Amino acid sequence: MASQLITDPTKSALEEGTSFGTPSGVEQELTRDIVELQIAEPFNPDDIEVATRSMTIDLLLSRIKAGDIDLEPDFQRRRGIWNERQQSRLIESLLLKIPLPTLYAAEDDEERWAIVDGIQRLTTITRFMAPDSIDETPLRLTGLEYLGSSFDGLLFDDLPSRLKRRLRESELVVHLIRHGTPQEVKFNIFARINTGGMPLSAQELRHALIPGQARQFLGDLAQLAAFKEATANSIRDERMADREMILRFMAFILHNPEEYRSYDFDRFLSDAMRDLNLISDARRDQLRDAFVSAMKSAKAIFGDDAFRKRYRPGDSRFPINRALFEAISVSLAHLSEQERERCISRKEEICTRMMDAMRDSAFEGSISQGTGDPAKVRRRFETVSRIFAEFANV
Structure with a gap:
């Protein structure tokens, strides 16, 4: 690969202070887990x-x-x-x-x-x-x-x-x-x-401040067996980590990752939640079906490693990675049923290609730190979708 390979990503991440065993069941980014809520535009x-x-x-x-x-x-x-x-x-x-x-x-x-x-x-x-x-x-x-x-x-x-x-x-x-x-x-x-004994998470704030059908929709999807099985029942729901994961999927289904230009990822997710409030019931049903198909396919291809980093076959299992969840689930959702079946039939090769990608420093960076940066968003989606396309179109 053109990008420089890193010799031991696991060691590098640990030295940066990443917590892999998080209460939510989701891997933290190297820099911080919860992005500071910043005002992106001037206001009166x-x-x-x-x-x-x-x-x-x-x-x-x-x-x-x-x-x-x-x-x-x-x-x-x-x-x-x-x-x-x-x-x-x-x-x-x-x-x-x-x-x-x-x-x-x-x-x-x-x-x-x-x-x-x-x-x-x-x-x-x-x-x-x-x-x-x-x-x-x-x-x-x-x-x-x-x-x-x-x-x-x-x-x-x-x-x-x-x-x-x-x-x-x-x-x-x-x-x-x-x-x-x-x-x-x-x-x-x-x-x-929001600095009390148990401050609200970013998703809990969104949930409180953006009423509407999106609340119930995300909650219903979080209870689906397909989601729980694909994530090995590892995503905790107390702080709405499960709903945020699903909202990330919906945000990039509704808005093409190639066109993502925002430097305020929290606002991007908030806008997506409002979009979910405005769409028709029929469109929500389509999104539900796409989500379920993506979850089932990810489970069939990656097993318990779905949405997790894996650098080498013998490595210990990492927690769920949010950036990988976005890229893998959205990329699978965009494939046809026949294309997903072809990917499942060649799952061993796909897993190997994904491990190769993890050892590429640029891709690894796009799923580990500053993941809301537009260039990193485009890189991880391009890489993952290219891997699936390689085997889906044979």
């Missing part, structure tokens, strides 16, 4: 409107019951992180008049709010005081630190009237990013303040 500061409101819990609950506050059912896994004791301690804090940390929300064009920071707190309060409004089992107090065992097992309705009133009239501070604020600026603002 006057367009930014952040309103700070002090609202009683009663008012917040009325908005939740009316569907005007989105606690986002798809965040159920995140909402369930706190155990009963932790949730009870938060209610105890309110009963003791201890102020809670600020909530952060984004407002849409209909003046509905999506809670971006504070989901656990607000869900706990709602579960205790109005569980039916979020289809949760009522919270019974347990393990309180100061109020004593006499409160153990109590529901909201069991509390004395004065304590129920205290809870209803307690005030929480909400920083609300108004709907007129440009979307990319909203992302940047939340990335800056």
Whole structure:
């Protein structure tokens, strides 16, 4: 090959500090795992409107019951992180008049709010005081630190009237990013303040700030057996890593990689999620079919090595690589059924050619660091699609 070969990519990567055993099951890039959310274009500061409101819990609950506050059912896994004791301690804090940390929300064009920071707190309060409004089992107090065992097992309705009133009239501070604020600026603002005990991932931010059918669509695809089998059930769903992987596939199916010119990969993915909201049901069905075909073909060709780096046959197995996932899945989706079958019939040769590509420094760099760079995007897609074409068209 024309490009210089690197002698030991595995050693090189380890020396750069890459974590191969990541909690999400996805390989980190050499430089950083989560790209900083940056503002790619100038904006008018006057367009930014952040309103700070002090609202009683009663008012917040009325908005939740009316569907005007989105606690986002798809965040159920995140909402369930706190155990009963932790949730009870938060209610105890309110009963003791201890102020809670600020909530952060984004407002849409209909003046509905999506809670971006504070989901656990607000869900706990709602579960205790109005569980039916979020289809949760009522919270019974347990393990309180100061109020004593006499409160153990109590529901909201069991509390004395004065304590129920205290809870209803307690005030929480909400920083609300108004709907007129440009979307990319909203992302940047939340990335800056998103520093709590378990900050949202980039995909969770997208999920919170871009409502619509794309949420359910990505969630449904993440549950497909074809996806789980192709990724060897290794992609964790707690931080929506699975949905981001699928969104990357959709982004490059909807937008030709050869025409990719963006230097803001996060914005590229956000735009793709909005595109998924706008397409027809029939088009979504086509995309689902293309995705399933790509997953099944990748599994048939690469086995448990699908979407993973492999430099030599005897190497240990790497985690899933996002850039490889994009390039392999999209390239396979663009092939006809007959072409995919020909590739499957020559899978050993394809695996060998892919290992050759991994040992090329330019290609290895295109899947390992700065993967949102346009030149690297084009390089990895050109390389992978060329390998498949070599065997699909024989």
